Amino acid sequence: xxxxxxxxxxxxxxxxxxxxxxxxxxxxxxxxxxxxxxxxxxxxxxxxxxxxxxxxxxxxxxxxxxxxxxxxxxxxxxxxxxxxxxxxxxxxxxxxxxxxxxxxxxxxxxxxxxxxxxxxxxxxxxxxxxxxxxxxxxxxxx
Amino acid sequence: xxxxxxxxxxxxxxxxxxxxxxxxxxxxxxxxxxxxxxxxxxxxxxxxxxxxxxxxxxxxxxxxxxxxxxxxxxxxxxxxxxxxxxxxxxxxxxxxxxxxxxxxxxxxxxxxxxxxxxxxxxxxxxxxxxxxxxxxxxxxxxxxxxxxxxxxxxxxxxxxxxxxxxxxxxxxxxxxxxxxxxxxxxxxxxxxxxxxxxxxxxxx
Numbered sequence: 001x002x003x004x005x006x007x008x009x010x011x012x013x014x015x016x017x018x019x020x021x022x023x024x025x026x027x028x029x030x031x032x033x034x035x036x037x038x039x040x041x042x043x044x045x046x047x048x049x050x051x052x053x054x055x056x057x058x059x060x061x062x063x064x065x066x067x068x069x070x071x072x073x074x075x076x077x078x079x080x081x082x083x084x085x086x087x088x089x090x091x092x093x094x095x096x097x098x099x100x101x102x103x104x105x106x107x108x109x110x111x112x113x114x115x116x117x118x119x120x121x122x123x124x125x126x127x128x129x130x131x132x133x134x135x136x137x138x139x140x141x142x
Numbered sequence: 143x144x145x146x147x148x149x150x151x152x153x154x155x156x157x158x159x160x161x162x163x164x165x166x167x168x169x170x171x172x173x174x175x176x177x178x179x180x181x182x183x184x185x186x187x188x189x190x191x192x193x194x195x196x197x198x199x200x201x202x203x204x205x206x207x208x209x210x211x212x213x214x215x216x217x218x219x220x221x222x223x224x225x226x227x228x229x230x231x232x233x234x235x236x237x238x239x240x241x242x243x244x245x246x247x248x249x250x251x252x253x254x255x256x257x258x259x260x261x262x263x264x265x266x267x268x269x270x271x272x273x274x275x276x277x278x279x280x281x282x283x284x285x286x287x288x289x290x291x292x293x294x295x296x297x298x299x300x301x302x303x304x305x306x307x308x309x310x311x312x313x314x315x316x317x318x319x320x321x322x323x324x325x326x327x328x329x330x331x332x333x334x335x336x337x338x339x340x341x342x343x344x345x346x
Contacts, residue, residue, distance in 0.1 A: 032253040033261045035327035038334035040264050062268040062334075113253050 003065055004099040010069035015076050018058040020044040025129050028122025030114040034106055039063030041071050043114035045078055045086070047122055052082045059114070066104040070094050070111035083119055148211065157199075157219075165205065165212050168219040172226035172239060182240055182307035182322065186231055193227045233303065234329065237322050244316075246323055256327055264331045267292075271338055289339040292332055299329045 003011070019042070020027045026046050033040045041063065046056040057075035061068045073094055078086050094100070094108035147154045149164035158165055169175045176192050178184075200223060205216040229235045241248060253261070271288060274281045303325045310318035 031258065031261045031265065033256045033264070033331075034253075035251045035256050035330060036249055038264075038330040040261055040268065040331070042265055060265075060269075062265070062338075109252070117253070 003069075006073075006098050007065055007069040007100070010072040010098070011065040014059075014068055014072040016056075016058050016072065016079075017060060019060060020046050020056060020058050025049075025125050026122075028118040028120070028125070030117025030119075030121060032110055032113045032117055034063070034067070034110050037063060037067075037106075039067050039107070039110065041067060041110055041114050043071055043074065043111070043118050045118050045122060047083060049126075052084075054078045054081050054083065054086055063110075064104075064107065066098070066100055066107040067110060069098055070100070070107045071114060073097060074111040074115055078115065083122065086115060087119060089115055149209075165200075165208075165215045165219065167215050168222045170222060171243075172222075172230055175222055175226045176230070180240060180243060181311055182233075182237060183304070183311045184230060184236060189227070189231055193223065193231075196223055233300065233307070234326065237303065237307070237326055241319060241323055241326075244319055246319060248323070248326070251327070255323075257324075260328060260331065264335070267335055268338070271335060275338075285339050289336060292336045292339065296329060296332045296336065299325050299332065303329075 020029075022029050022044070024046070026049055028045050028047065030043045031040070032043075039062065041059065041061040043059045044057065045054045047053070048055050057078040059071040059075050061071045074089065077089055077093075081089075089112065091105070091108035091112040094111055095105055098108070100108055145153060147159040147162060147164060147166065150159060150162040152159065152161045154160065154166055156166070157168075173180045176189065176196075178189075178192075197220075200216055200219045202213065202216045202220055205213045208216070229239050238248060271285075274284050274288060303322060306318055306321040306325060309315075310322070
């Protein structure tokens with residue numbers, strides 16, 4: 001298959017490969033997979049707890065060139081965005097930026113799923129930690 | 143299969159018309175084509191016998207003096223025969239075929255269809271494999287044992303899949319097909335790992 005120049009660029013020079021401390025409350029981790037291809041993608045974000053801005057994003061993907069490029073691009077886009085802004089990234093944005101062919105659209109879906117999973121994990125950690133005082137009366141009512 | 147013979151018009155239910163012996167258009171369901179019910183646990187020896195028998199019956203050369211329409215059916219039947227045999231003799235492609243027939247869309251699966259612990263496991267195995275591949279000679283020497291471990295995992299999945307095949311055969315419960323789907327997904331991840339150990343050897 002002929003990959004676009006942008007896919008090749010991300011594939012040959014992937015941005016932000018690596019990992020963040022999974023146990024940190026400021027870090028959200030998303031682990032997703034496409035079983036039909038046997039791909040697995042891990043994407044992590046580190047969020048500034050005060051500003052809500054994503055300061056760091058890392059990924060590691062075992063899969064085809066399009067899956068690697070999609071997740072590499074996603075980490076570039078995530079940095080500097082607030083969590084809410086990050087949730088607005090759509091797989092179609094990735095498809096357009098990388099000129100992915102129809103058979104590779106699922107790779108961009110995987111990257112969008114990874115962003116959502118990482119943010120979901122971060123929010124779950126935050127809600128467990130921060131409003132402990134506010135939660136107690138609510139639980140008493142329930 | 144059509145209800146009446148295209149050639150003489152009598153009712154037909156077989157591959158060849160009982161009255162005029164004309165070849166009928168082939169069934170496109172691979173099991174129906176072989177005269178089998180839809181099944182996962184298949185006797186491959188029996189399938190092979192059916193394949194060779196039908197290959198002789200349907201060889202296009204046998205139809206060279208027949209009407210053009212019948213020659214076309216013979217060509218079509220030979221093509222279905224080869225596709226059907228290739229698909230059904232291999233347990234993995236057979237299982238994919240049956241799942242599709244039963245309405246499981248393998249291609250539409252996402253993360254929600256993979257247990258999280260499988261993703262974790264596969265991720266860790268891939269990380270370890272990458273370390274071996276990019277490591278020194280000592281590390282690369284461990285690639286072959288790693289490949290053997292992956293092959294053993296694949297063989298275990300295949301054995302489990304055979305059990306699920308038999309279980310589905312016993313009761314046609316949908317849950318058993320879901321087991322098969324899970325096994326096929328796990329198998330795909332493991333065969334990718336095997337392929338990646340081979341890539342490492344090539345690039346050395």
